[in-house]
Amino acid sequence: MRASAVIRSVSGLLLAATMYLVCGAQGGKSMSLKLTIRSFENGGTIPKEFTCDGADMSPALEWTGAPTGTKTFALIADDPDAPAGTWVHWVLWNLPPGTKLLPDAVPTKAELEGGAKQGQNDFKKTGYRGPCPPPGTPHRYFFKLYALDAALKLPAGATKSDLERTMNGHILEQSEWMGRYSR
Numbered sequence: 001m002r003a004s005a006v007i008r009s010v011s012g013l014l015l016a017a018t019m020y021l022v023c024g025a026q027g028g029k030s031m032s033l034k035l036t037i038r039s040f041e042n043g044g045t046i047p048k049e050f051t052c053d054g055a056d057m058s059p060a061l062e063w064t065g066a067p068t069g070t071k072t073f074a075l076i077a078d079d080p081d082a083p084a085g086t087w088v089h090w091v092l093w094n095l096p097p098g099t100k101l102l103p104d105a106v107p108t109k110a111e112l113e114g115g116a117k118q119g120q121n122d123f124k125k126t127g128y129r130g131p132c133p134p135p136g137t138p139h140r141y142f143f144k145l146y147a148l149d150a151a152l153k154l155p156a157g158a159t160k161s162d163l164e165r166t167m168n169g170h171i172l173e174q175s176e177w178m179g180r181y182s183r
Contacts, residue, residue: 032065035145035175039104046141046179052132053183057105058090063145067172070097070147074167076160079131081139088160089141090128091119093152093167110156117156119163126157131181138182147172 039059040046048054061075077090095102095116108127111117123129133139148170154162 032067033063033145033147033173033175034065035061035063035143035177037061037143037177037179040179042177042179044179045138046131046181051130051181054130055105056128056130058102058128058130060102060104061143061145061177062101063175064100066097066147069149069172072097072148072151073099074146074148074152074163075102075144076146076163077128077141077143078160079133079139079141081133081137083134088122089130090121090143091158091160091163092127093117093119093148093154093163115151117154117158119154119156119158119160131179133181133183135183138180141179141181142176143178144174144176146174 037059039050046059050057050059063073066073072093073095074093075090075095076088076092079087079089092106093116096114099114099116106112106118106128108125109118110126118127120126121129131139131141146167148167149172150170152163152166152170154166158166
């Protein structure tokens, strides 16, 4: 094979790889939804105030890049490292499409202003309950934001599995932020 043919072949592969990274495996749609929690770095330690050892309040979440067609947002926060299996800390859905942030200390009531609803966590409570792992190695806590193409017909107090089942087929994009906590 001649050098010029090899260069064209390598150039083609590099272009294809670049397009995959830019566009993702989403049929050409760019991945733009980006979740941020300013209270701790992605992969960093969750401050005590957001845990059962502190005020047990939710951290402020911000996001940008909602895809075209977003009708609502949903959020799930869970701990896949819990001894009994994944432990759910927060279930929230039907946040209006113009929402770009949730402040610290979201009230732990079933329905929020603007029509958003909160579900039951694995503490059997409504709203956010923070990390509260047994002593030992740090657990990972994933905050997962979903941009949806529909408002969900789901009653307040629903569970994570109810939300996941209802969201199926309506997720336009998702983004996540992970924090760690140990006691």
